[in-house]
Each structure stands twice: as structure tokens, then as C-alpha cells.
Amino acid sequence: MDLDAFAWLLTDDGQGLLREAEEVADADPLAAQTALRRRATPEQAAAALTQATLRRRAAPKFGDLAARLYFTPDGLEQATRPSVARHRAARLAAYEAASLVDLGCSIGGDLIAAAEAGLVCAGVDLDPVRVAVARANLDALGLPGAVSVADATEVDHSPFAVTFADPARRSARGRSFDVDDWTPPWSFVESLLRRDACVKVAPGIPHDLVPADVEAEWVSDHGEVKEAALWSGGLATTARRATVIGDGGLATLTEDDDPGAPVRATGAFLYEPDGAVIRAGLVTAVAAGVDGGLLDQHIAYVTSDAAFRTPFARGYRVREQLPYREKQLRAALRERGIGRLTIKKRGVDVVPEQLRKRLALSGDAEATLVLTRVAGQGTALLVEPF
Structure with a gap:
């Protein structure tokens, strides 16, 4: 972005052009540039249109502030x-x-x-x-x-x-x-x-x-x-x-909150720790907080016999364990009338999109399937959020 053009954009005339640019930002780029150049130099018109476009792009990140701020693409x-x-x-x-x-x-x-x-x-x-x-x-x-x-x-x-x-x-x-x-x-x-x-x-x-x-x-x-x-x-x-x-x-968890947790059998509830918890290496702290343990020492899933609300993990009720092998899994899902399937996986070599296509389900029910390892063995769990 041209520095002089940006400085001009902050003047009264520049602010007027920026408001006009925001009105035409959704139009064809060439048409928008042509309309703006009637009132300004090509560099000034480009600066105004760039800011209008970036403000719209910034809305998901900056919310209402985006309409008042200025940006560069990399910034x-x-x-x-x-x-x-x-x-x-x-x-x-x-x-x-x-x-x-x-x-x-x-x-x-x-x-x-x-x-x-x-x-x-x-x-x-x-x-x-x-x-x-x-x-x-x-x-x-x-x-x-x-x-x-x-x-x-x-x-x-x-x-x-x-x-x-x-x-x-x-x-x-x-x-x-x-x-x-x-x-x-x-x-x-x-x-x-x-x-x-x-x-x-x-x-x-x-x-x-x-x-x-x-x-x-x-x-x-x-x-x-x-x-x-x-x-x-x-x-x-x-x-x-x-x-x-x-x-x-906001909630925060530290290593001081982590007494450790055992590896244990699948309980009635499954917890998927937040990504920040996983990155920080505090999955066992979440397990301790829900009176549970790990499904596998090297996989970031937590299980418990009790239902807890925690900001550090998403909770699921375990409905049942299904066959892990694909042919038997397909039959079990079809038997339950499941046609819309959300697949979550950790610790197993599965591509959810490819598996969903191969399963070729057509029922009316909707479900969530977790594919992971329990005690080193591939496991399929049918779960529902709570």
C-alpha cells in the first residue's frame, strides 16, 4: 500500500472516498475502481478500495471494531x-x-x-x-x-x-x-x-x-x-x-492442576480436551478434573463414569461400542438407520471423509462416531454430545 495514499485516506476527502468505497466494495473490482477514480488518483482509489475490502475481511476477527480500524493484508x-x-x-x-x-x-x-x-x-x-x-x-x-x-x-x-x-x-x-x-x-x-x-x-x-x-x-x-x-x-x-x-x-489450567491420571477402561462418558490443553500437555489434568483417566497413554481422549461440565473439554455420552472393522461397522451403522455421520479420530490411520464415502450410509438418523485406540486396540465408539 502506498504510504502517501494512506496518509491522504485519513484526511476529510479521503474519509469521504473510503465511505464511498465501502458502498461499492461488493461490486465488480474494475467497476469499483472506475467509480472511485472519478474523485481521486489511482493510488488513492486503490487505497480506499483496499481498506474497504480488508475491513470486511477483518469482521470475523475484529467484530464491530473492524469498521473503525485500518489494515494491511499481511497485518x-x-x-x-x-x-x-x-x-x-x-x-x-x-x-x-x-x-x-x-x-x-x-x-x-x-x-x-x-x-x-x-x-x-x-x-x-x-x-x-x-x-x-x-x-x-x-x-x-x-x-x-x-x-x-x-x-x-x-x-x-x-x-x-x-x-x-x-x-x-x-x-x-x-x-x-x-x-x-x-x-x-x-x-x-x-x-x-x-x-x-x-x-x-x-x-x-x-x-x-x-x-x-x-x-x-x-x-x-x-x-x-x-x-x-x-x-x-x-x-x-x-x-x-x-x-x-x-x-x-475465560478459564485457565496449569501444570499445578495436574496430579496425573491413569489409563483405564472406557467409561460412560468421553471427553475431548481443548486444543490448548493438548498443546500444553495437560490432558491428564482434565482427566483428574472429571474423575477419570486416559483411554490410551499417548492419545488425548479422556473417559469417566460421571458427567461433568468443563471449559477444557467437550463431553460425550458413550452410547455403545461398535465393531472396528469396516465391514462390520458398516452393517452396525446401517442396522441403526444412521445416514448422517460425524467421524472423529485420534491415534488411528483413518481419513474420515474417505471412510464416510466407503460406508455409503443412507438412513435418517444422525450420530457421532469416535475412532481411536483403547489399550492399544482400534476401537469404535458411538457417542452423543451432552
């Missing part, structure tokens, strides 16, 4: 979901952190949450366009904060109570899971983690990569694992944490 893709950013900012506020510097602030999603929580905030980024967008977003929401163009690795962050970083996890080949491809690099991240800091990382970060005395927190939002964060210094309160955000609010 929107990489931005923290507001509910997750606010959770992180609440942790900082609870720690009574007075100030924060965001080293690589992009379009300012985390700066917004920190400023809303009352922290004195500053952000830096190498990209002048992202800096301009972050500054515009703070202004759009009436929030204080300073944003400037700078290399995160050269900023003196010692005056700030907390440093925050969200390294870009991309290389010339695209998204990368290799820490050597991060910008800033992993060596810089490790230096930050020797003080009070929070670093956003990919949820697939290996446990053995987390430095000693650093807390790793995995966060899911409405059942979808969004990210992990590393907390260091006084901000670290445990080694591993799973935090789940849902309609009922």
Missing part, C-alpha cells in the same frame, strides 16, 4: 484476535506493569489492547506503512501511544516495564516453523526472555525450545488454538498453562 492475517490480546493485556495489568514497548507492532492490535488496559505504550516496526496504520488505529479509538519506524533489535527497551514481541514467522518461501527464519531471530527472543517480557509464538512451538524458568501459555478462542505466548521474569507463574476463551468467559 490483518498476523494480527492477534482482540479477545486474546485483551487477555494478555489483563495479565499485564494484574502484574501492575506500568509501561510496555511492542517490538514489531505491525498494525497495532496488541498495542490497542495494552492501551485499553491502562499501560503506557510504545511500538516500533520496520515498515513505515504498518507504523502509519498502527498510529491511525490508536487515533481511531482515541487511545494514547507512540509508534515509530525502528529496528526492534536496536531499540533500548530498558526504560519499559515489559517488552512484547511478535516475531514474523515467515521466510522467502512463506510461513516458516523454523525459529532461524524468524524476524527478529530466536537469539534476540532469548535475550528478551531474560527480563520481564512476553513473546507471541506459534502454537506448535516445541516444549524443549522454551527456556528454563519461562512460562509457555497456549490460548484457544472458542475451541480454536490461536497462539502460544512465552512469559518471562516476574510474569512467569508456572511452566505450562492452557487458557480457553469462550462464551462463558
